[in-house]
Amino acid sequence: MASPTVSVSPTVQATPPPILQLLPLLSRTFSASVSASSYIARNVSSVLSLFLTPLTLVLPAVLYVLAPFIVTSQILLDAFVIIPYRATIYILQAIYPLYVFVGVACICGALLGFGARQTVKGIVWVILGDRSAQTLEAKVPQQQHTPSRVGTQRRSSMKGKRRSVKIEG
Secondary structure, eight states: OOOOOOOOOOOOOOOOOHHHHHHHHHHHHHHHHHHHHHHHHHHHHHHHHHHHHHHHHHHHHHHHHHHHHHHHHHHHHIIIHHHHHHHHHHHHHHHHHHHHHHHHHHHHHHHHHHHHHHHHHHHHHHHHHHHHHEEEHHHOOOOOOOOOOTTOOOOOTTTOOOOOOOOOO
């Protein structure tokens, strides 16, 4: 038997990916934008320096005149804003561990109390049943308010009345 020969003919040519066509365009766009931004920045800088040069001549004199107001405002700002702020931050940082400890203790206590209450309700329900648990809650007497005897008794007959004193002679 003769071996068959297979010949492959290239019918489809490989095309380069589209990114290769975009790379030169992106490179040119980026370089043009960089050169344009540097040109704009250079021109804006020269225009600003042209307008601000007279201000640099007058500015030291203005600052010399305004120096007492500037120093006074800095002192007042330090006294009424910065120092109280720093003191508050220092105190809050010092008591932060205590704050966290008390907060965690309260949360744990609430969760433990809630869990214990639910456990007791569950045990009562298992032992006494649903109906007995409701009657048990209904039988718990409400606390009655009893006034204390110290200082609660008043003489209503003397309240708001004047005593008349008769002098016989």
